[in-house]
Amino acid sequence: REVVMRVLLQGSSSLARAVRSRPALRFSGSAGSRSEAGPVAQYERMVAARELEDDVHQRAALGKLEALFHIILDSGYAPPPPAQVQDPRDSPKSGMVETVAEWARGFGLALGGGSEHPSGVGGAQVSTFGAPKEESQGSIFFSWGSGDSASSASAAGDLCRPPPGAPQGVYLYGGVGSGKTFMMDLFYSCIPVEKKRRVHFNSFMLDVHSRLHQLRAREARQDGIEPLEVVVRELLEEAWLICFDEFQVTDIADAMILKTLFTSLLEKGAVVIATSNRPPEDLYKNGIQRDLFLPFIHLLESNLLVHSIAASSTDYRLLKGADAAEDTYFDSQDVEQRECFDALFQRLSKSSQTQALTLRTQGREVQIPRASLSTRVARFSFLELCGKAVGAADYIAIGSAFPTVFIEDIPRLTLKDLNQIRRFIVLIDTLYEAGVKVICLAAAKPHVLFVPPGG
Structure with a gap:
């Protein structure tokens, strides 16, 4: 319950902001020392300029x-x-084993793409037949004689062998609004590395699944190398320093490939930084076949420096969004405020004719019920966005197409509405990441939108 409440507050803080704003960060190429160009020095300059409040927890993480x-x-x-x-995993399989393994992976499980799988990957292929032994143990298809897969988790993490001299990455976790993303972005802006990438974790996994789909559609293999290894090589040709924002795992299709994906990335020399609201041991908590996911948790804990900033109780996004909330968050129970909401939509759409549209992305169609093409403003009801099988891929498409999104008739939510709550969290997180201006018409203020049991 507390986790749900915290994330709803995270969403409400970003909802309340008129436009997401981040300080302009630049790397100075002067002849000064590296210490003066590093993230701590940048942080201190911003504190001195009163652009930031000095925070001991942020300093420790920084x-x-x-x-x-x-x-x-x-x-x-x-x-x-x-x-x-x-990589020993690069050796090609042969004959009947490879044929049967490909068939099993193609058969897979028809999961993903729905409310329970917010990364939006449809028809996930999650059979582990033919996968490395540590991943196939405990499979719902081939679990006999495998032993206790959970007990093998610690041993599995030791299989990762980064190249000599590879720096250890960092995993930052803590409460919403505590500055995790800001600190990672500060580091990212300062580090003069050409091949670097900063990406939201959901977007990254959608990219991985898209590349895998394209390879399988072309039946493309490189000298017998597994498709996932081909994707890893492509990713590392583009960037070896990868910064993940909002690291979370809610999709079984993601959970089943993460161990192999990250083992390969790290063994090929990638340096990973991640921010998350959860410690590694809480990732994919209560997920389907979580015992198969446990080796990935140990992989993170063994190969990344895990640091908690959970002690910081200040939500800086809520502070920054307080004033903006007056213009972006309206009470649906108040007739006058509902009229103001409608009037604001008319003003921002410049009273142009609205129409229904269809966006196409990742082989899916995203329905936009009302939109102004001239001003790129879209309007949805809460149920249109969160009351049916809509996922992160759809929300990313919306955020990419429309800088301003109106959401009306947001109800108060209880634990009976868990699927809608999950979608709402992913929606707000995705729109926040895209810098979308979100205007809401809701049944309650953000901090009381969730009704706890007995409340």
């Missing part, structure tokens, strides 16, 4: 990123070309 900053620069680290890294 110190971990500062250390990584200097390790990368002082060592001149760069991973070897991915194709030159020999």
Whole structure:
């Protein structure tokens, strides 16, 4: 219940903001020392300029990123070309084993793409037949004689062998609005690495699944290499320093490939930074076949420096969004405020004719019931966005197409509405990440939108 409430508050803080704003961060190429160009120095300059409030918890977390900053620069680290890294998993399978394994993976389970799977990947292929042994243990298809897969979790993490000199990444977790994303972005803006990527975790996994789908559609294999290994090589050719925002796992299709995906990334020299609201041990909690996911948790804990900033109780996004909320959050129970909501939609759409549209993305069609093409403003009811099988891929498409989104008739929510709550969380998180201006008409203020049991 507390987790749901915290994330709803996270969403409400971003809903209340007229436009998402982040400080302009630039790397200085002057002849000063690296310490003066690092994230801590940038932070101190912003505190001195009163752009930020000094926070001891943020400083402690930023110190971990500062250390990584200097390790990368002082060592001149760069991973070897991915194709030159020999991996025993690259050896081709042969004959009947490969044929049957491909059939089993293609058969898979028809999961994903619905309310329970917010990454929006339809028809997930999650059979583990033919996968490495540590991933196939406990499979619902081939679990006999495998032993206790949970007990193998710790041993599985030791199988990851990063190249010599590869810096250890960082996993930051803590309460919403505590500054995790800001600190990661500060590091990202300061580090003078050409091949770097900053990406929302949902978007990254959608990209991975899309690449896998394209490879399988073309039946493309490179010298017998597994499709996921081909994707890893492509990713590392583009960026070896990868910063993930909002690291979370809610989709079984993601959960079943993460161990192999991240093992390969780390063994080929990737440096990973991640922010999350959850500690690693709480990822994919209560998920389907979670015992198969446990080795990935150990992989994170063994190969990334895990740091908690949970002690910071200040939600800076709520503070910044307080004033803006007056213009973006309306009470649906108040006739006058409902009229103001409608009037604002008319003003921002410049009273142009609205129409229904269809967006096409990832092989899916996203219905937009009301939109102004001239001003790129869209309007939805809560049920249109959260009351049916809509996922992150759909929300990403909406956020990419429309800088302003109106959401009306948001009800008070209880634990009976868990699927709608999950979709709402993913929706707000995705629109926030895209910098979308969100205007809401809701049945209650953000902090009381969720009704706890007995409340």
